[in-house]
Amino acid sequence: MLRRPRRNRKSQAVRSAIAETYIGEQHMIMPLFLVLGSGIKDQIASLPMAYRWSLDTMMNEIGECLLLGIDKFIIFPAIPEELKDKTATYSYDPDNFYLQAATKIKEKYPTVCLISDVAMDPYSSDGHDGLVRDGKIINDETLPILAKMAVAQAEAGFDIIGPSDMMDGRVETIRFALDAAGYTDTSIMSYTAKYASALYGPFRDALDSVPKGGDKKTYQMDPSNINEALIEAQLDMEEGADFIMIKPALHYLDVIRELKTSFSIPTVAYHVSGECAMLYAACVNGWLDRKKMVPETLLSIRRAGADLVISYFAKEFAESLQ
Numbered sequence: 001m002l003r004r005p006r007r008n009r010k011s012q013a014v015r016s017a018i019a020e021t022y023i024g025e026q027h028m029i030m031p032l033f034l035v036l037g038s039g040i041k042d043q044i045a046s047l048p049m050a051y052r053w054s055l056d057t058m059m060n061e062i063g064e065c066l067l068l069g070i071d072k073f074i075i076f077p078a079i080p081e082e083l084k085d086k087t088a089t090y091s092y093d094p095d096n097f098y099l100q101a102a103t104k105i106k107e108k109y110p111t112v113c114l115i116s117d118v119a120m121d122p123y124s125s126d127g128h129d130g131l132v133r134d135g136k137i138i139n140d141e142t143l144p145i146l147a148k149m150a151v152a153q154a155e156a157g158f159d160i161i162g163p164s165d166m167m168d169g170r171v172e173t174i175r176f177a178l179d180a181a182g183y184t185d186t187s188i189m190s191y192t193a194k195y196a197s198a199l200y201g202p203f204r205d206a207l208d209s210v211p212k213g214g215d216k217k218t219y220q221m222d223p224s225n226i227n228e229a230l231i232e233a234q235l236d237m238e239e240g241a242d243f244i245m246i247k248p249a250l251h252y253l254d255v256i257r258e259l260k261t262s263f264s265i266p267t268v269a270y271h272v273s274g275e276c277a278m279l280y281a282a283c284v285n286g287w288l289d290r291k292k293m294v295p296e297t298l299l300s301i302r303r304a305g306a307d308l309v310i311s312y313f314a315k316e317f318a319e320s321l322q
């Protein structure tokens with residue numbers, strides 16, 4: 001035999017010499033859930049590797065992550081029901097604890113890269129990402145609300161704004177609003193191809209943000225489609241996104257690959273709550289080996305084409321690299 005592919009697998013030294021994909025802590029983004037209060041570290045029942053943190057405990061968690069080499073965090077607020085309304089006014093209220101937390105985190109840890117979430121759902125009494133009228137999600141009237149939210153987040157110190165709402169035209173609206181307010185250096189990481197997936201369940205438990213009526217299928221994408229992902233990415237490129245994102249990750253590896261090869265722009269994949277919960281459940285049952293599964297899973301997402309991976313396993317992965 002002239003060709004014996006096994007020769008290139010014969011030892012760890014040879015294997016590592018020809019390894020094509022590498023994933024390290026610099027590729028990871030750690031999601032964190034923030035609640036009001038102090039001394040809180042509240043485990044999420046359907047996402048047991050993640051917690052709801054108050055600012056003081058979150059500060060410690062961020063400190064620990066920084067020591068492990070994780071310096072990028074995407075933060076989501078759990079807003080008390082009484083602060084929610086139809087138009088998400090609390091999202092840009094100067095007293096908003098999420099905005100204040102960002103300022104304090106950046107004060108304490110100036111080197112961290114903080115990523116926000118822009119969407120109405122955590123603040124909306126309807127639980128939808130956009131404005132609801134007569135049971136419909138109104139696109140264009142949602143845009144100025146998202147823009148106000150984004151400018152407030154930039155002002156608070158977020159480095160990257162993360163619109164997750166899937167309204168048409170939001171990236172451009174947010175870009176113009178940020179620039180007009182002088183935040184030309186604030187980046188936009190757009191949730192470009194966000195599918196109407198059942199895998200967000202644990203996240204909605206964590207934030208208590210289940211839609212009060214209907215579903216998100218008129219704005220999040222149909223899982224059967226990939227052409228739409230190309231259209232969304234094209235628009236986000238034209239509208240000024242600095243990063244594009246595909247979400248979920250594992251069930252949509254083909255979409256990650258397609259967008260990565262079609263567009264020369266940093267590409268992010270969100271290994272979402274339901275994906276992490278499934279993996280966790282199999283591992284706690286002893287059906288899968290967590291120490292091996294976590295790196296293999298994250299590596300697969302990188303191999304598909306993701307430059308960066310958001311995962312609730314980010315910290316655990318960084319620990320395993322130590």
Ligand code: PBG
Binds near residue numbers: 129164165271272274
């Ligand atoms: C909110 C938002 C969601 C997620 C990120 N931002 C949930 C949703 O759209 O209902 C899901 C993330 C996850 O499941 O880990 N706009």
